[in-house]
Amino acid sequence: MGAEAVIGGKLLQRWFDAPSWLLALALLLEILPRAVDGSLHVCFGVTEPDAGTDTTRISTFARRKGDGYVVNGRKVWITKAGDSQKMILIARTTPRAEVAKPTEGLSLFLIDIDPAQVHLQAIPKMGRNAVQSYEVVFDDLFVPESARIGEEGNGFKYLLDGLNPERILLAHEALGIGRAAIRRAVGYAKERIVFDRPIGQNQGVAFPLAEAVMRLDAAELVARNAAWRYDQGLPCGREANTAKYLCADAGFKAADQAVQTHGGMGYANEYHVERYFRESRVLRLAPVSQEMVLNYVSQHVLGLPKSY
Template sequence: MEKRCHRQTEAGIAKCGHKQVSVVTSVNFRSIHAKATEYLPANQPEWSESQRSVREAIAKVCTKYPDEYWMERDNEHKFPWELYNDLAANGWLGICLPQKYGGSELGIAEAAVMLQTIAESGAGMNGASSVHMNIFGLEPVAKFGTEEQKERWLVPLIKGQERACFGVTEPNTGLDTLKLQSTAKRDGDHYILKGSKVFISTAQVAEKILILVRTTPLEDVKKPSQGLSLFYTDLNRSSVDITEIPKMGRSAVDTNSLFFEDWKVPASDLIGNEGDGFKMIMHGMNAERVLVGAEALGIGYAALRRASNYANERIVFGNPIGKNQGIQHPLAECWMNLEGARLMIYLAARLYDEGYADGEYANAGKFLASEAAFKAAERAILSHGGMGYAKEYHVERYLREATLSRIAPVSGEMIKNYIGQRVLGLPKSY
């Protein structure tokens, strides 16, 4: 496929899709703002035609949202409705969901390209996280829901008419999901939910929630994985207290604590059988790791691109600073780290789409991508010198957002525990 996005420095013009935009060729020190979307090449030779098509189409959408848009959304803590609605109007919110309900029925490999491209455009996690839940979150509904539930829930989600959040993590259990303390008790044709959740993204703007709670006490089940049930239901604000958590990055997308008591949820909102919720949630864990890794890759490439542009254009002592090996070599290493992580991420995505159920590649890809992205963002700041600390150059935002990918949805330390135990056969370390 022809590369649709490339820089022509002689003419001072860059092409992105069908759009031409000016590129700064005579740079003022205070105005080095290379627009990320001018440098989105479809240059991954191992990608399929569908992945390349997704890359090109999403890059074209992202040209409408320059870096300044994302800086404003981050500074003002405003959800990026314009991008969200744009993606909904073009049918992208259901990229992995069945065509029968309005989706595209593509794989996680294509979804990873979509989220990487959004993040790489300069949107970072502020952009990718705004649609993240749509991509994989309702897989339990698509795979385990009834026909009536799929029609009722998937269609409005894909159209962008309803938004959903994901409620699993709790304040006192963290990653120890099997010990969730939130409960649901059957009461006629309803369940009564009681408990709390934490680090719940987009709850401020969501109408629905996919929530995991315990329906059978832990002491009454043979295995801790039993007795957990999954519901997809209205986020009833008269029964649920939602409190936003101030945080260091990704401020355009809210993160929240939820407290609820006497929350009546229709029994018809239970997915599958009571007590089978954990295995439904586990089905999508590897996909989530792949997609978060892809988002991290996008941030890493965006940071590296800005650092390289700055190093080419910033003149000190008569030469561009990129001529110095102290600048050049760390950036080259960042590229190698990102490329290695990218290969692992897309290997994991392909294996997932082929039905491979184990998690070593998805976990490894997420770990490598988040580490590579963080190092690229850090090096971008250092390459900018003092200007890297200034918000107007955007790289400090990339570092704040790359930090999130090292923590969520699973920490690097837990990934190493997984690899040590499941791959290397070492004793469980926790």
């Protein structure tokens, strides 16, 4: 619920960029409290089969019709789509070939997930099964103009508002998974007796765990700083991206070391660490890959030429 309220709330504030701010206020007051108390679930429809990192390549199109739009297209990796009543959707409202910059001509909408016109297919995954991910197909879905968030064509700019809090939240998720894995590993290292002593007494077991927890501690400081800057309304792109990168790596390495500490039993479901390993892996891929974070830091922090 927290992630939906923070990220969704930030995006929904953009309703006030639309001409009818009274209508925007009414919609906001109707939706946000329910998103916070858990009675309304909202998912985010961004990624497409041919548009992952490069959001400007999306082909889902919202065509003007009367007092609204008709949406057709396909999204993938949409978390919780099957459990949500609404979706914050980004779609093209102007063809890419007709805009001066590829980031133009994209618009945000808050749509109803109508089973008659929104078709869902669950995606089997190696982990993160506490929440399901879906392929979503839109078939002539009518969306009233009042459901558009902000001005038409400015959706990409609005979408950027939600990126930093998402990266900060998932950085902390990676930390949590890493710490849970280390707790399991330390407990096992104290209890598992080999050659008449606990395996944790061996530096070959103890030192990698110590290093893993220090990496988690250091990454947490960066993540907390990013969260503080966001809360204060300060620029935090550098901090949010750095936190996501460092925490994802620290969490994954902690989970990997937890599996290694358990030896062969680390591969078994019984001890849970294999699940932490799988859960931590996706955070190095999403919501932004480690490589794209390095691109961001290279370009926006170091001032080096853009590489893509």
